Structures are given as structure tokens and as C-alpha cells.
Amino acid sequence: MYSSLVLLIVARSVAASVESLQFPEFPVHYDKYQKQCGIPVRCEMDTSCPRICDRSQVESWAQAQAALEVEENCALFDKQSFLIGSDEFDYGIFATSGLNEDEKIGVQNTITTENFLQRLSSQSKCAVRNYLEGRCYNLNTSLSLEQCHQGKLYKCDSAYPFRSYNGVCNNLGYATWGQAGNPLKLEIAPCFDDFVSKRRLGCNGQALPNNRQLMVDVQQAMRRDLEPPFHILNMFQVIFSEFVHSDLIGRAIKRSCERTKGFRGCRADGTSESRYKSSLASTIQVLYNDSNYGPQNIECLNFSPIENANDQCRTTYTTKRNTATSYLDLSIIYSDGKYDDCGKLKPYYCQSSEHVTEHNTNSIQFSAIAGLFTQLHNDCVERMQACQQKRSVDDITERCRSLTIAIYQKIIYEELLLALFGDDFYEQCNFESEYDPNLESAVSSMYINGPGRFQHIWIPEQLTYQGKQHPFFIFFYDLERFECNSVIDGMFDDPIFINGLSDQMMNVIFSKNGVRGHCLACLDLERGRDAGVCSFLSYKHYIDGIRNADSRKCYNSFDDLQDIFEPKLVEVLRKHFSSPFDIDMMFAILAYDRLKGTLLPSTVAWATCLEFKRLKSSDRFFYSWNKFLSYAAEELIATIDLKTLLALYAGIDTVPVFPFVTNSERVSAQDLRDAVKSKESAFCYL
Numbered sequence: 001m002y003s004s005l006v007l008l009i010v011a012r013s014v015a016a017s018v019e020s021l022q023f024p025e026f027p028v029h030y031d032k033y034q035k036q037c038g039i040p041v042r043c044e045m046d047t048s049c050p051r052i053c054d055r056s057q058v059e060s061w062a063q064a065q066a067a068l069e070v071e072e073n074c075a076l077f078d079k080q081s082f083l084i085g086s087d088e089f090d091y092g093i094f095a096t097s098g099l100n101e102d103e104k105i106g107v108q109n110t111i112t113t114e115n116f117l118q119r120l121s122s123q124s125k126c127a128v129r130n131y132l133e134g135r136c137y138n139l140n141t142s143l144s145l146e147q148c149h150q151g152k153l154y155k156c157d158s159a160y161p162f163r164s165y166n167g168v169c170n171n172l173g174y175a176t177w178g179q180a181g182n183p184l185k186l187e188i189a190p191c192f193d194d195f196v197s198k199r200r201l202g203c204n205g206q207a208l209p210n211n212r213q214l215m216v217d218v219q220q221a222m223r224r225d226l227e228p229p230f231h232i233l234n235m236f237q238v239i240f241s242e243f244v245h246s247d248l249i250g251r252a253i254k255r256s257c258e259r260t261k262g263f264r265g266c267r268a269d270g271t272s273e274s275r276y277k278s279s280l281a282s283t284i285q286v287l288y289n290d291s292n293y294g295p296q297n298i299e300c301l302n303f304s305p306i307e308n309a310n311d312q313c314r315t316t317y318t319t320k321r322n323t324a325t326s327y328l329d330l331s332i333i334y335s336d337g338k339y340d341d342c343g344k345l346k347p348y349y350c351q352s353s354e355h356v357t358e359h360n361t362n363s364i365q366f367s368a369i370a371g372l373f374t375q376l377h378n379d380c381v382e383r384m385q386a387c388q389q390k391r392s393v394d395d396i397t398e399r400c401r402s403l404t405i406a407i408y409q410k411i412i413y414e415e416l417l418l419a420l421f422g423d424d425f426y427e428q429c430n431f432e433s434e435y436d437p438n439l440e441s442a443v444s445s446m447y448i449n450g451p452g453r454f455q456h457i458w459i460p461e462q463l464t465y466q467g468k469q470h471p472f473f474i475f476f477y478d479l480e481r482f483e484c485n486s487v488i489d490g491m492f493d494d495p496i497f498i499n500g501l502s503d504q505m506m507n508v509i510f511s512k513n514g515v516r517g518h519c520l521a522c523l524d525l526e527r528g529r530d531a532g533v534c535s536f537l538s539y540k541h542y543i544d545g546i547r548n549a550d551s552r553k554c555y556n557s558f559d560d561l562q563d564i565f566e567p568k569l570v571e572v573l574r575k576h577f578s579s580p581f582d583i584d585m586m587f588a589i590l591a592y593d594r595l596k597g598t599l600l601p602s603t604v605a606w607a608t609c610l611e612f613k614r615l616k617s618s619d620r621f622f623y624s625w626n627k628f629l630s631y632a633a634e635e636l637i638a639t640i641d642l643k644t645l646l647a648l649y650a651g652i653d654t655v656p657v658f659p660f661v662t663n664s665e666r667v668s669a670q671d672l673r674d675a676v677k678s679k680e681s682a683f684c685y686l
């Protein structure tokens, strides 16, 4: 009897884990926490469906409105007053690319569908919710307009040994899975007030607390005057994690026809919202008595929302667009594959590629880490060309790209995640898996807009460069000033900041002068609100359910939150929110219910675990099962770990054995280079 019970439990937990990686076709509202804890669920008993008289007429109206909006936005490009000016500190941080004809149709279709659904929602919100969640069988789940049905057909060649640049055909059965330009995906429905696009409200129907005021109080509450406590993770780990994130998602800030350096929300002097604010831009309100911005008379910060992606006009919940492939494929450096005549990437700051350089929000530390992989690619190309073999430039380029991506993936799964998780949780998460062709590769909207931002709160006031401490903001502009070897070396013994939220990230991010700058914590909070992510407690309950945690409790009062947040933070939450249920998802990263052996709060740790399991299992070319990698390639992958990569390209004499932790033991770079040299001939057989 006991043995069958054990079997049953094992079977259940396996089933739960596979299910939890798969995104549902129709995400539905997650109401288990509310039901368990007696919080009213909106539309609970409502099974109505929208009644649409003359549907084709409503669709045409929605399309005409959308076309008008897109044309209006495209005309903005010629009106300088609607754009952020080149003398403003945030010029470039909300940069947008232009739209080609296909993309323009996609954007217009997305707006069309939103208009259509908003119109239905104005009649009955609950009916629209049933429709979005796939419960209205007599209504078609996409619009019938001709423009909505222009899908490309792909024929994939299963024998082609290399990844495409846009992610297409990684999955042979579903060619477009993981493709650049796809929407982020949802495990559970988002929590918009009208279920379509309006911001979430608190349970009493009031607006959520003012973003900046809330975050200033959070900073105040978390400020500790401890000696820097012992913390083992370093800033190299933080920037490396940021780099991995930028590979997973591309910033698709709302676009119009031409590329811009950002649309204006606030007046240039920041005193108020601008008359020249378009529908593409938004703002974050700052109170007159703000401790940092008040004395500067700044009451408005620019905020540019990310574009939605619903190019086929589907009537399910819409999410934000991801302009990058979801795969861990270094799309952040390779982009759509621009090389010189020999197959090398053209080097920019710290040898990083053009695509990295185009990102306006990257520090020199970011470029330096990107540069390690660019150099690996270029070095590989040179070595292959030196072999006495007749290979085409394309073949050499792609083989070197495969090798570089494989080494990068191995570093993520065997070194980065291990350093972040610690041995115990790493084992518990369990990254052992196989390729699953039925699992869609996509990035979770909730992860990216909440728990996935955990690195940001570790940003310190200062970073080491050439033996001296410098404020963090200086590393974001005039990147050519910096000497790259020192940039990398400086990060190894810079501990992450765990004494609260630094002034650098709260007040002067992207600043040019260290006085006027942006608030990264506010941007993070706003991204989540804009994406309609649900409340922290809902999401925590959802994650706890997946991991079969038995301690699912109801947080009826703010005092109940003491097992998640520090007492001073609980007081801030009590001051600003009317119910614990309203607390934003972003607070997941500020929790202190850490799992043993890791700095990550439990919800963040589990969300990260699930995300990276999915990314691995949905990648046909993942290095550990990519059958197109030669024996020689496998040998190099086994040889080049992170410390060896640093020995090869970081220009330092001794490298840390554990590069993600402070004060690591160091070894001679020359010895590691020699080890690669002894395998040099492998480059001829890649």
C-alpha cells in the first residue's frame, strides 16, 4: 500500500511540472488565492458572452480607427516637439526602431483588436472576459478582417544544421515558435481592470499607489546602516545576468514608421506633462515634495510603454511584443547576422557587436561581457580559416556561431544558475531534461515584468574601475573612455548591494551629470503595471501551487506579511495599499523569504527555475543534445568554461576560478590559454 502511495505522489509531481512549463492556449484568470481566502472574484458566476450585432461593421470601425492612429503616430516623426531632444538626459533611453510594411500591418491589427474588445468591454466586462478565456463557443476567436490572416508559411529542413537568426524552424513542427517579434506568453490571465487594457485597480476600486512615492518610501524603509554584510555574489554576476536577459527579450518600445530616440511624455525641464505627448508615450508622476526630484522642480518622468503584439487579431489576452528570439542564442550580439567578408562580427566598444552598441541603455560593463563572446566568435573564425581546408565563409561563420552559443549556454546552466541558486536549490530545481518538441519556446510575460528583475535591486552606489570607486551612472555614457580589461577586472570583487535600494538606481540611472536621472525601480514597477501583471499574492499562490508547497496561507492583514517582508517594509505597504492583496508583483524581488543557500526570495527562485527549464527543453539546438555539434566542438565546449573564456579574452593575468563570486581564488590565465592551445587542432574539425 505504501509503495503505491509513493508512486502516486511521484506521478503527480512529474505531471505538474510538465504542465507548468506549457503555456495554455487560453490563459484564464487565477482565482484560487481569492477563493481560498474569501476575497471576492470578479464575474465569478457570470457565464455571459458578448452580443455583437453586425460584427463585421464593428470590426471595420475598429480597423478604421486603428489605421487612423497608426498614420497619426507615423506623422509625429516630422514634429520635433513630440520627440525627446538630443540635449535631454533621457535622449535615447526610450529609443524605438521603425516599422517595415509587415510590422506596420501587425501593429495596426493589434490596435484593431484592442479597439474591438474595448468596445465590447464597454457593454459588459464579464462577457468579454468569458470571450477572451475561450468560453464563448459561438463566437469566432479571431477577427475576420483580411489583413488579420496574413501568416507566412515556413517549410523547415530538418537536416539543416544551424539555427536561423529569427528563431524560425528551431521547432520543426511549429516553425514560428520562439520567433523574434512574437508576443510574450501568459501562464495565467493578466489583471487589467476592463480585462482588455485598462490598468489594474485595488480591490476597493481605487487606483494603485503613486509609483514614485511608494518606491521612495520603500527605499527609506530598506535603508540599513550595517557594515556591508558578507555577500558572496559580485557585480560580474549581475551584469552577466542582465546580458542573458537582453538575449531573451528585445525592447519593443511602441514604434511608429521611423526610428526615433524616444517619444516625449514630459516637458524637457520635467516640471509637468508635455502638451506634445502622443499616444505612444506615457509618464510617471512625481510629487512636489519628492526628496530627490522636489528640489529640482521635477514632477514628471518619461515612460514609454512596450508595444503589444497580436498581429493575427486573436481574441485572447494580448501581451507585449518580444523583438528578440526567446532562445538562449546570443541574438543580442548576432542580431540578424551582419558580418564582414570573412564572417567576423565588426567590433565596437570592448569588442562587442554593433547590435549591442545600438542599445542605448547599456553600461560599459555590459559591452565588456558581450565582447567576450564576440571575440570568441571572431577568434574561432580566424583559427578555422588558418586550417588547410576548403570551407565556405558561411560554413565557417555558422560553425563558429554554433560553438559560441553552445559555450554560452553551458556557462548559463552550469555556472550562472548554480551561483545564483546555490547547490541545494539548484538540485531541487533540477535542470536535467530532454528536448520536448511539444513545448513552445517563449518568454513569460509575468517573469519578465516581475520576478525576472531581481538583479536591479543589487545595483550598488559605486563600481570599481582601475582600482578606484566610481558612481555607477558614469559607466553609461561616452563608453569609448573606458579601458575594457579594467572594466571586467573591476567587477570581480565588487559585491552586490544588499543594504536596501541604492540612490544610483533610485535617482540617477541614465544620468549624465549625476544629478538629473531616472528611477530604475519606478520603471520596473511601471512596466509591470503597464503589462497588467496580477497582484503579488495571486502570483505567489500560483507558484506555490506548482511547487506543491503546503504552506499556503491567507494574508488577511498586513501583519500576516511578516513572514515575507521585513517589518519596516510591511509598514510602508500598510501605508500605501488598502489590502495586502493589492501589492504589486514587483514586490516579489523585495521579499526576504529566501530559500536556503540562495539570496533569491522563494517566488523569484522558483519563477527563474521554471523559466530556464522551459527555455532549455524547448530548444532543439540546446548544446547538450544538439546532434549537429561535432566531436571536436564538444571537446572545445568541455574545455572553455567561464574562467577560460576570461583567460582568453579579458586581458588579465590571473582569473577567478569562480567568476561570479567575490574574492575567488585566482589561477594563471596563461595556463588556461595553454590548455586551449593544446586543443587548437579541434578548430579545424568543428
Ligand SMILES: *[C@@H]1O[C@H](CO)[C@@H](O)[C@H](O)[C@H]1NC(C)=O
Pocket: 140, 141, 142, 143, 144, 145, 149
Ligand atoms: C473564424 O474566422 C476565420 C476567418 O474569417 C474563418 O476562417 C473560420 O472559419 C471562422 N471560424 C468559425 C468557427 O466560424
Ligand SMILES: *[C@@H]1O[C@H](CO)[C@@H](O)[C@H](O)[C@H]1NC(C)=O
Pocket: 287, 289, 290
Ligand atoms: C508629500 O506629499 C504627500 C501628499 O501631499 C504626502 O502624503 C506625503 O506624506 C509627503 N511626503 C513627504 C516626504 O513629505
